[in-house]
Amino acid sequence: MKTTNFSRRHFLSKAATVGGAGLLVPAAMSCKKEIESTDAGSMAGIFNVKDYNAKGDGKTDDTSAIQAAMDAAGIDGGKIYIPPAKYLVSGSLQVPPGVSVVGTANAPQYSDPLKGSIILATGGRDDEEASGLFELGSCCSVSGLTVYYPEQVAEDIRPYPWTFHLQGFDNTVENVTLVNSYNGISVGPEPNVRHRIRSVYGCVLRRGLRVDRCTDIGRVDNVQFHGHWWWAKNVGGDSNLVNDFMINNLEAFVFGRTDWEYVNNTFVFPTNIGYRFIKTENGMCNGQFGGIGADRAQRCVVVDAIQYMGLLITNGEFVAFEGDNPIEIEIPDTCTGNVRFVNCAFWGPAVQNVVSHSKGFLSFSDCFFSSIHKGENPLPLVEADGGKLQVRGCSFWGDRPDILLNPGLEHAIISENTGTNGVHIINNIGDKAVIINNEPQK
Numbered sequence: 306m307k308t309t310n311f312s313r314r315h316f317l318s319k320a321a322t323v324g325g326a327g328l329l330v331p332a333a334m335s336c337k338k339e340i341e342s343t344d345a346g347s348m349a350g351i352f353n354v355k356d357y358n359a360k361g362d363g364k365t366d367d368t369s370a371i372q373a374a375m376d377a378a379g380i381d382g383g384k385i386y387i388p389p390a391k392y393l394v395s396g397s398l399q400v401p402p403g404v405s406v407v408g409t410a411n412a413p414q415y416s417d418p419l420k421g422s423i424i425l426a427t428g429g430r431d432d433e434e435a436s437g438l439f440e441l442g443s444c445c446s447v448s449g450l451t452v453y454y455p456e457q458v459a460e461d462i463r464p465y466p467w468t469f470h471l472q473g474f475d476n477t478v479e480n481v482t483l484v485n486s487y488n489g490i491s492v493g494p495e496p497n498v499r500h501r502i503r504s505v506y507g508c509v510l511r512r513g514l515r516v517d518r519c520t521d522i523g524r525v526d527n528v529q530f531h532g533h534w535w536w537a538k539n540v541g542g543d544s545n546l547v548n549d550f551m552i553n554n555l556e557a558f559v560f561g562r563t564d565w566e567y568v569n570n571t572f573v574f575p576t577n578i579g580y581r582f583i584k585t586e587n588g589m590c591n592g593q594f595g596g597i598g599a600d601r602a603q604r605c606v607v608v609d610a611i612q613y614m615g616l617l618i619t620n621g622e623f624v625a626f627e628g629d630n631p632i633e634i635e636i637p638d639t640c641t642g643n644v645r646f647v648n649c650a651f652w653g654p655a656v657q658n659v660v661s662h663s664k665g666f667l668s669f670s671d672c673f674f675s676s677i678h679k680g681e682n683p684l685p686l687v688e689a690d691g692g693k694l695q696v697r698g699c700s701f702w703g704d705r706p707d708i709l710l711n712p713g714l715e716h717a718i719i720s721e722n723t724g725t726n727g728v729h730i731i732n733n734i735g736d737k738a739v740i741i742n743n744e745p746q747k
Contacts, residue, residue: 352378356374359374363390376401378404379402389421402473416534416535419539434466436466439470441476452507454485465486471491477502481505485508492519498522505528511554512555517560529571555577561585564591568592572600573600576602577602583610590611590616595619595620599625601626603631605625606635614643615645618647634659640663645668649669651673652675661689665692669697672700675701684705719741719743730743
């Protein structure tokens with residue numbers, strides 16, 4: 306007996322869904338009704354800020370209206386929908402637990418044209434300690450928005466509080482654009498666990514992301530800080546003024562106490578310090594950092610302190626050429642933990658790639674070191690005078706000295722490296738160094 310075979314694609318093209326009365330409803334009509342219902346705020350759990358008298362005209366202060374929608378959603382949990390418009394917010398928005406704030410952007414946006422769900426933030430001017438624009442507690446999120454500070458001007462940059470301040474358990478910021486935040490995202494210093502910072506792009510001026518007092522694995526993915534977002538004339542930008550301020554002031558990624566932090570695919574240009582690891586009253590960091598980068602920096606990575614088990618950096622790219630003494634990796638003698646770099650590249654006109662006074666462990670494996678810095682008596686690319694150093698399987702490009710081992714270094718293993726003209730090693734620690742199987746200096 307022959308059976309007729311109807312294809313799934315053919316059937317769905319004719320009638321995609323069954324309506325409440327058992328009737329076939331065209332797919333486009335069903336989708337349209339769902340979108341209209343969402344926009345109107347009539348679906349259960351959807352709270353449209355315009356239903357709470359948010360004007361979105363860029364002139365009326367919508368702080369109270371947006372907060373009213375959040376408070377209503379916070380009763381049982383829900384989604385705050387922010388339709389495309391410009392919303393002036395002069396205060397701080399407290400996102401209740403169980404509430405998601407959602408704009409229209411499925412990905413970060415460039416600032417020209419300034420369209421979509423736009424928050425025009427004016428609160429906290431000249432007060433970095435004021436409440437953040439978005440205060441997030443446990444179990445809440447913000448996504449799909451662009452934040453712009455219209456009263457911030459490139460000729461006279463002023464302090465503002467954090468755009469996002471996260472504390473508590475399991476909160477998220479994603480698909481967000483920061484046009485000209487003074488301070489971007491702070492996680493802590495209140496107790497917090499499992500933050501998720503994903504797909505955040507934009508210009509930050511003083512601090513980009515700061516993490517502290519996280520006691521259970523936070524995640525930072527696909528974050529890029531760049532002056533580009535505030536270069537646009539559409540938002541009063543000026544590339545020279547913006548870049549100069551960032552080069553002299555910005556600490557892009559700062560990590561205090563955080564246990565098992567996972568950071569992937571992050572980048573900053575330009576900056577004073579790209580990645581900084583510090584000790585706070587809550588402790589220090591340990592974590593994995595992959596595919597990270599800092600360009601046009603005075604310092605790409607500074608490790609003031611780290612937990613003893615350490616810092617793992619893989620596939621990093623680092624370029625320093627700003628300031629009087631640009632160095633890509635700097636480790637002061639306050640660091641007593643383990644710092645490891647694998648498959649990282651250092652280039653550009655840095656004075657030196659690495660200067661380490663660490664009292665802990667420092668290792669480089671399968672890395673590329675170079676500099677095109679011009680000057681008399683160029684300094685070695687890698688210099689260390691403390692702790693224990695291991696450099697293995699790396700490549701050195703150029704004509705300057707490659708590695709300087711200075712008194713204070715407890716022990717060094719330098720092995721299996723290659724260079725443009727062999728590997729030039731200056732050993733000032735004698736038999737404390739094991740130097741084997743390196744390409745001979747020509």
